[in-house]
Amino acid sequence: MHASAGFSDWLRAATRPRLIGIFVLLVAGALLCIRLGAWQLDRAQIRGDQAAAVEAAERESAPPVPMETVVAPQTPFTQTMVGQRVTVTGTYLSEDQFLVPDRELDGQTGYLVVTALRVEAGDGADPAILPVVRGWVSEPAGAHLDVPSGPVELTGYLGGPDPAQAGIAVGAATGDEIEAVSPAALANVWGTPIFSGQFVLEVQEPAAGADLRPYGAPVIEGGGLNIQNLAYAAEWWIFGGFALVLWWRMVRDEVRHLRAERGQTPTTAVADADAAT
Numbered sequence: 001m002h003a004s005a006g007f008s009d010w011l012r013a014a015t016r017p018r019l020i021g022i023f024v025l026l027v028a029g030a031l032l033c034i035r036l037g038a039w040q041l042d043r044a045q046i047r048g049d050q051a052a053a054v055e056a057a058e059r060e061s062a063p064p065v066p067m068e069t070v071v072a073p074q075t076p077f078t079q080t081m082v083g084q085r086v087t088v089t090g091t092y093l094s095e096d097q098f099l100v101p102d103r104e105l106d107g108q109t110g111y112l113v114v115t116a117l118r119v120e121a122g123d124g125a126d127p128a129i130l131p132v133v134r135g136w137v138s139e140p141a142g143a144h145l146d147v148p149s150g151p152v153e154l155t156g157y158l159g160g161p162d163p164a165q166a167g168i169a170v171g172a173a174t175g176d177e178i179e180a181v182s183p184a185a186l187a188n189v190w191g192t193p194i195f196s197g198q199f200v201l202e203v204q205e206p207a208a209g210a211d212l213r214p215y216g217a218p219v220i221e222g223g224g225l226n227i228q229n230l231a232y233a234a235e236w237w238i239f240g241g242f243a244l245v246l247w248w249r250m251v252r253d254e255v256r257h258l259r260a261e262r263g264q265t266p267t268t269a270v271a272d273a274d275a276a277t
Helices: 002-016 017-061 183-189 227-261 264-274
Strands: 083-103 108-119 129-138 151-161 196-204
Touching: 002 017, 002 227, 017 227, 083 129, 083 183, 083 196, 129 151, 129 183
Parallel strands: 129 196
Antiparallel strands: 083 108, 083 151, 108 129, 151 196
């Protein structure tokens, strides 16, 4: 059978009023399935974010634990540590401080005050350095760099390192600005061993004299997708595709019927229909 005749049979079958009506219904059903799948995908994102928010709230309200039970110096910082509430004791190094500009708090843009905390190791190892975000200010002043001279006990949250956007010059002066809280870059100035994350201060004993606002618990990024809703979305899209496949099979059966009416044998009609597909 010529290709033009084969195409003509398919066109004639597809444009029969009965199949056009079925096509309209199936397309409407497929579009509905696609829309329901998109809705389930949105629900998967919402429920994933809600689960992340609940997890963050539980971490923030949980009693603090000693930091050494969560992370050690010179060890990788993992996503599961973000937002963990911990306590740590150490001594501020007043000469090792930086300001981080362009940080927002309650809709205002200001600066973070980051100070090195020397943490003594209990096993006789060398003291380690912990980057501490002591707080936020709208405009920094000299008093914001004042720290207690003796040991301090801190309660706060663990946070991951910021992406290192710029290096830090060796010998940078106290109060200089840096673009990110990056322990890898700070190690060039503060030395090692150093903790791979950062510590966001909540409470300090003895209290600081400087008027610094707490920066709050780190935000846990990437709540992910709820698996159950994601599976529902996939099911709806499969149903939508099945509706279109069903219409194609109905057109194919109609082509076979048309060719049978012209006197072709059923075997020939089926072969021609299959060849046309």
